[in-house]
Amino acid sequence: xxxxxxxxxxxxxxxxxxxxxxxxxxxxxxxxxxxxxxxxxxxxxxxxxxxxxxxxxxxxxxxxxxxxxxxxxxxxxxxxxxxxxxxxxxxxxxxxxxxxxxxxxxxxxxxxxxxxxxxxxxxxxxxxxxxxxxxxxxxxxxxxxxxxxxxxxxxxxxxxxxxxxxxxxxxxxxxxxxxxxxxxxxxxxxxxxxxxxxxxxxxxxxxxxx
Amino acid sequence: xxxxxxxxxxxxxxxxxxxxxxxxxxxxxxxxxxxxxxxxxxxxxxxxxxxxxxxxxxxxxxxxxxxxxxxxxxxxxxxxxxxxxxxxxxxxxx
Numbered sequence: 001x002x003x004x005x006x007x008x009x010x011x012x013x014x015x016x017x018x019x020x021x022x023x024x025x026x027x028x029x030x031x032x033x034x035x036x037x038x039x040x041x042x043x044x045x046x047x048x049x050x051x052x053x054x055x056x057x058x059x060x061x062x063x064x065x066x067x068x069x070x071x072x073x074x075x076x077x078x079x080x081x082x083x084x085x086x087x088x089x090x091x092x093x094x095x096x097x098x099x100x101x102x103x104x105x106x107x108x109x110x111x112x113x114x115x116x117x118x119x120x121x122x123x124x125x126x127x128x129x130x131x132x133x134x135x136x137x138x139x140x141x142x143x144x145x146x147x148x149x150x151x152x153x154x155x156x157x158x159x160x161x162x163x164x165x166x167x168x169x170x171x172x173x174x175x176x177x178x179x180x181x182x183x184x185x186x187x188x189x190x191x192x193x194x195x196x197x198x199x200x201x202x203x204x205x206x207x208x209x210x
Numbered sequence: 211x212x213x214x215x216x217x218x219x220x221x222x223x224x225x226x227x228x229x230x231x232x233x234x235x236x237x238x239x240x241x242x243x244x245x246x247x248x249x250x251x252x253x254x255x256x257x258x259x260x261x262x263x264x265x266x267x268x269x270x271x272x273x274x275x276x277x278x279x280x281x282x283x284x285x286x287x288x289x290x291x292x293x294x295x296x297x298x299x300x301x302x303x304x
Contacts, residue, residue: 099250116236143238146277147286162289163277169234170270170295171253 058127060198062093063175066125067201068193070102071180077104084175088125095124095173101166104177105203109162112150112203113174114142120168122175126201133202143167153204176203183209215298216271220246222301224273232260235300239275239292243304247293248272255297268297 023031037043066088070077080087084100100122103111115121116139121129132138142149146163150156157163166174178200184192187210199205216222226241234256252267277290284290 116238117234143292144281145285146290159287162287162291164290165292167236167292167294169236170250170256170297172250172270172272172295 060126063126063201064193064196065091067177067196068189070177071192072189093125098173099171100175101172102175102177105179109164110157111164111166111176112142112146113166113176114139115168116143117169120173122173126198150204155205176201178207181207181209216246218246218248221304222246222273223304225300225302231257233257235296238280239294242275242279244273244275246271247274268299270295270297
């Protein structure tokens with residue numbers, strides 16, 4: 001329908017307002033629960049706000065710093081692969097509510113992470129997961145046709161490379177340590193961290209040569 | 211406590227069972243055979259925790275399933291696999 005034939009009245013080209021949308025059942029449930037917890041004095045609105053603010057300040061840059069350290073320091077790499085919680089805490093990123101397991105990509109093995117049951121993700125290290133990570137399509141397909149899904153992300157693997165999918169079904173959260181690209185020998189840790197993307201730490205991408 | 215423990219390398223079959231409740235064993239591996247790759251220790255059992263029930267912690271294992279054992283039409287390397295973290299009460303030694 002041509003734009004000037006609208007039969008309802010609204011300000012022209014007003015930006016979309018998030019409050020206009022209809023809330024889903026679960027969003028309403030969440031709001032109701034929060035309001036009850038506040039009314040009963042179990043939490044304060046400021047504590048809820050502060051927790052969200054704190055969580056929003058966690059970004060994939062934390063994980064990238066961990067990967068860059070593992071690439072630069074063999075001792076740290078070993079500690080990361082054996083006790084990831086202790087290793088990331090060394091860098092000032094404590095993970096207190098879940099166990100972290102670091103899985104390393106090699107010439108022979110490519111790791112990729114999913115949570116088929118919900119949306120488990122190392123949020124304490126990488127922040128909130130991307131929307132696609134929570135989608136039914138990703139969750140259903142990555143455990144059944146991982147190579148096709150990886151190709152859609154632009155990641156083509158050799159036939160002989162073992163694709164190892166980690167389905168986060170329990171208390172473990174997984175961090176993929178991508179392979180360090182060739183030609184990065186002269187880069188320092190900060191420059192290496194710049195190369196490490198969120199998606200490479202989920203395992204749907206690789207780290208490219210700069 | 212029935213203390214049947216598994217060690218890395220053990221072949222296990224996932225219970226082919228469909229109980230109601232907060233079950234963290236995906237349907238696509240029920241009845242399937244995999245190999246234990248790691249023991250993570252004991253963790254709270256989500257099937258109880260979800261209902262605020264108390265009970266013994268369950269041993270948690272990482273179990274590796276070959277893709278070709280999960281799907282008839284799998285396309286890829288014969289070594290391609292899926293690792294899941296499964297509680298002892300879902301695993302039977304074979």
